[in-house]
Amino acid sequence: MLPLLLASSSPYRRQLLDRLRLPFVCASPDIDESRQPAEPARTLVMRLAREKAMALAHDYPEHLIIGSDQVAVLGEQVLGKPHSFERAMEQLTASSGKSVSFLTGLALYNSSTGHCQVDCIPFTVHMRALDQASISRYLHAEQPYDCAGSFKAEGLGVTLFRSTEGPDATSLIGLPLIRLVDMLTAEGVQLP
16 A cells, blocks of 8 residues: 555544544645635635645655545535634624535545546535524634634534534545545555
């Protein structure tokens, strides 16, 4: 098996990949993550996942490189990482009682052969009706300012949900393991 590289500095993705019990290293890709004009969210996350994986190919020429990117979508609006209490308050207020779709782009790039697999895995969160006090309590307790949609599904964020639906719950956290296993298997990696 070629060595495995996670092209990410995300501790959440690292924790998820640990579940597969495969040795891997991490490196942060340095790419421009800006959305192109009128770029659909699905296209955006697939493009960024591919670019993240391929950005490190020169430094890791004999590796299987995993790239991933995620956006939250409320109606037609793409919700990014809030980075502040105020912005998170706005995002969760707007999401109250509604459904938020999370699109996670996943790429596995074989830097030895140049073969790249790319996919987009959807997951929907149906939010409870939230009042300002409960949103504020949640934000102070968890401070999810580095998370698309302003919550951490693996933590207290689950208290904000009415229900969820999708093919892979790990995609909500940012690395769809079920689809990744398919991609790794296609590259000859044996799991478990």
